[in-house]
Amino acid sequence: MxxxxxxxxxxxxxxxxxxxxxxxxxxxxxxxxxxxxxxxxxxxxxxxxxxxxxxxxxxxxxxxxxxxxxxxxxxxxxxxxxxxxxxxxxxxxxxxxxxxxxxxxxxxxxxxxxxxxxxxxxxxxxxxxxxxxxxxxxxxxxxxxxxxxxxxxxxxxxxxxxxxxxxxxxxxxxxxxxxxxxxxxxxxxxxxxxxxxxxxxxxxxxxxxxxxxxxxxxxxxxxxxxxxxxxxxxxxxxxxxxxxxxxxxxxxxxxxxxxxxxxxxxxxxxxxxxxxxxxxxxxxxxxxxxxxxxxxxxxxxxxxxxxxxxxxxxxxxxxxxxxxxxxxYSAPIEVYKLLEDHDDVGTGSILCVGNEWHRFPSSFFVPDYVGEVRWIDDGFRGLLPFPFNSTLGGTAAAPPYLNSKNKASDLQYLRDLDQCTFLVELQLSRPFPSRGSDLSTWEVIGALPYLDRELSPAKYRSFFIPYLWQHKNIFGMYKLHRRVPK
Structure with missing residues (x-):
């Protein structure tokens, strides 16, 4: 795939x-x-x-x-x-x-x-x-x-x-x-x-x-x-x-x-x-x-x-x-709950999500002090959801950047990553770098195991078999990062 x-x-x-x-x-x-x-x-x-x-x-x-x-x-x-x-x-x-x-x-x-x-x-x-x-x-x-x-x-x-x-x-x-x-x-x-x-x-x-x-x-x-x-x-x-x-x-x-x-x-x-x-x-x-x-x-x-x-x-x-x-697979819903404990960053902070956009658990999990949730470019070239635009009419709007062809919009990504206050990432055993690995910029404030379906055998990941489920499956870490204050 x-x-x-x-x-x-x-x-x-x-x-x-x-x-x-x-x-x-x-x-x-x-x-x-x-x-x-x-x-x-x-x-x-x-x-x-x-x-x-x-x-x-x-x-x-x-x-x-x-x-x-x-x-x-x-x-x-x-x-x-x-x-x-x-x-x-x-x-x-x-x-x-x-x-x-x-x-x-x-x-x-x-x-x-x-x-x-x-x-x-x-x-x-x-x-x-x-x-x-x-x-x-x-x-x-x-x-x-x-x-x-x-x-x-x-x-x-x-x-x-x-x-x-x-x-x-x-x-x-x-x-x-x-x-x-x-x-x-x-x-x-x-x-x-x-x-x-x-x-x-x-x-x-x-x-x-x-x-x-x-x-x-x-x-x-x-x-x-x-x-x-x-x-x-x-x-x-x-x-x-x-x-x-x-x-x-x-x-x-x-x-x-x-x-x-x-x-x-x-x-x-x-x-x-x-x-x-x-x-x-x-x-x-x-x-x-x-x-x-x-x-x-x-x-x-x-x-x-x-x-x-x-x-x-x-x-x-x-x-x-x-x-x-x-x-x-419940790590995303639990990790986003941790945002409630970090309102000391102040209002208007930005939560950034890369290739984990499809596991974003909904805006109900985003506290009010977080001003925006923004997608960052991790290689996906399809169309991502945009915030409802009240200026264009809210539910009655027909925004020009939305299309039925799954074509990405130039506006869907946040380009200036220095604006990110929080970062959500899934770290797996893959040969590509992780933004959160830069410890001079990010500190981990929450991490939970997440089952890696690509490296785990189907017969062990689909159904729990005592002992074998824990030892035969491979897990990554679902992490919530916070920008290190300068």
């Missing part, structure tokens, strides 16, 4: 996260990748605090993102900003907890409607959903999925139309013009109106690898659902096939697109759990024959025992994945 691609987008197969995790993960898991960060958390920060980074997708010239999605976050973010005043980190976590609670509620509704005993367990341990998936679940679970599909379809269609109309109205307010972000997005990614293939391109097996990394054996079982349908004798099987069919349609459609990101699988995460739980529930039906109506044969009893065994295997794999992600 080229350097530009690596810097443009971290590898989600090894470095995933979710913006709406269960409560513990809401505190300890890393923040999502820069694409999602700048497209969601940064606009939210701008709405709340009048500062934040803007990507070209939020330029009114392109309008690929809807502010309706941001308003769902602002429902909690706005009151939290009043309650916690300048403590922006608390606002950030309040929003994440809010998303987690919504996820729990919709998981419960899904479990009750479908009626699969193992579903609640899988929903608890498999990666969570974001707001768009919650809306999807609410519409799909408006009526019983096993019997009233016509009503469920009509309810889902009505909610979809209502959301589409709401999106257009909300975006008219923020973009100061009539536009449809959904239509713009389809034109860009599907109809050839954009250049999505310029970065983040992956092979056809990308989503299969990511599906196993993030949902492990649950993902494998979900793919086996089609094979189980003719075998299973559960009354829900034919109808449930209609429900989980988007898993296969979505995987096939997204795999055909050159630009791939792990977060594109979020809409089918709940259905992956549904399909997997249906397969687990159907284990005894594979071995039940017509003459064994009671299902008391040794093979059927063995199949029943197999269900908790498989669930335990999924649980262990999920915890191993969670441990690897949190302990291997």
């Amino acid at each position: 080229s350097l530009s691609t690596r810097l443009r987008r971290p590898q989600q197969s090894d470095d995933p996260s979710s913006s709406s995790s269960p409560p513990p993960s809401s505190f300890y898991s890393k923040v999502d990748k820069q694409g999602s960060l700048s497209n969601y958390w940064e606009p939210l920060h701008f709405l709340l605090y009048k500062s934040g980074f803007q990507t070209w997708e939020y330029s009114s010239q392109f309008a690929l993102r809807s502010y309706l999605y941001i308003l769902f976050h602002e429902l909690v973010g706005r009151p939290a900003s009043w309650l916690f005043a300048e403590e922006k980190l608390r606002v950030f976590y309040a929003v994440r907890i809010f998303l987690a609670l919504l996820s729990v509620i919709t998981d419960t509704v899904l479990h009750k409607r479908v009626g699969l005993s193992s579903l609640a367990f899988l929903e608890l341990i498999i990666p969570r959903m974001s707001v768009d998936d919650i809306i999807f679940q609410v519409s799909c679970q408006a009526h019983s999925l096993s019997r009233r599909f016509k009503q469920a379809f009509l309810a889902g269609a009505a909610i979809s139309v209502a959301l589409l109309v709401s999106s257009v109205l909300v975006d008219h307010y923020y973009y100061s013009g009539w536009t449809s972000s959904l239509l713009n997005l389809l034109i860009y990614n599907v109809a050839g109106g954009g250049e999505s293939h310029l970065y983040g391109t992956e092979g056809p097996l990308y989503y299969l690898r990511n599906g196993f990394n993030n949902s492990n054996f649950c993902f494998v079982l979900a793919l086996l659902f089609l094979a189980m349908v003719p075998i299973a004798r559960k009354k829900y099987a034919p109808n449930l096939l209609i429900v989980v069919s988007p898993v296969y349609i979505w995987l096939a459609f997204m795999s055909l697109q050159p630009h791939k990101e792990e977060r594109f699988l979020y809409p089918i995460y709940p259905l992956i759990c549904v399909a997997a739980s249906a397969v687990i529930e159907s284990f005894p039906d594979v071995f039940r024959f017509d003459y064994d109506s009671q299902g008391n044969s040794p093979t059927v009893m063995t199949a029943k025992i197999l269900r908790p065994v498989v669930l335990s295997l999924i649980l262990c794999a999920s915890h191993a994945r969670t441990f690897s992600v949190i302990n291997g």
Whole structure:
């Protein structure tokens, strides 16, 4: 993979996260990748605090993102900003907890409607959903999925139309013009109106690898659902096939697109759990024959025992994945928190970030005494996010330096590095120099280990294996530097 691609987008197969995790993960898991960060958390920060980074997708010239999605976050973010005043980190976590609670509620509704005993367990341990998936679940679970599909379809269609109309109205307010972000997005990614293939391109097996990394054996079982349908004798099987069919349609459609990101699988995460739980529930039906109506044969009893065994295997794999992600990749979110302890430098200081721009955890982690966050040139030649420009119109602006071709702007880098007060760097075992190694200029005020995915074997870095995870993987140091006073 080229350097530009690596810097443009971290590898989600090894470095995933979710913006709406269960409560513990809401505190300890890393923040999502820069694409999602700048497209969601940064606009939210701008709405709340009048500062934040803007990507070209939020330029009114392109309008690929809807502010309706941001308003769902602002429902909690706005009151939290009043309650916690300048403590922006608390606002950030309040929003994440809010998303987690919504996820729990919709998981419960899904479990009750479908009626699969193992579903609640899988929903608890498999990666969570974001707001768009919650809306999807609410519409799909408006009526019983096993019997009233016509009503469920009509309810889902009505909610979809209502959301589409709401999106257009909300975006008219923020973009100061009539536009449809959904239509713009389809034109860009599907109809050839954009250049999505310029970065983040992956092979056809990308989503299969990511599906196993993030949902492990649950993902494998979900793919086996089609094979189980003719075998299973559960009354829900034919109808449930209609429900989980988007898993296969979505995987096939997204795999055909050159630009791939792990977060594109979020809409089918709940259905992956549904399909997997249906397969687990159907284990005894594979071995039940017509003459064994009671299902008391040794093979059927063995199949029943197999269900908790498989669930335990999924649980262990999920915890191993969670441990690897949190302990291997959480350094950025922890290092940026250290800025809170260095306000003695005075207001107006500048935080500089080089090739670690894509792991910047959001402006919520930047204290008010820091006047600017600036990117510095470390060789990346793609377009980087710019601060929202209130002079040009804020959310309604169409800045000339933003483009849909991923072409770097001459204005995106800070050229005078002497202005930097703080510096964030990831030091790896590579044959290129580190700015922070100049001890006459920089002092280290925070350093945490960060898993080096390029030098660590995939089978050891992806899942935690006791002893081997620590000794087989290679770690760099994620560092926060402060300029030495002269």
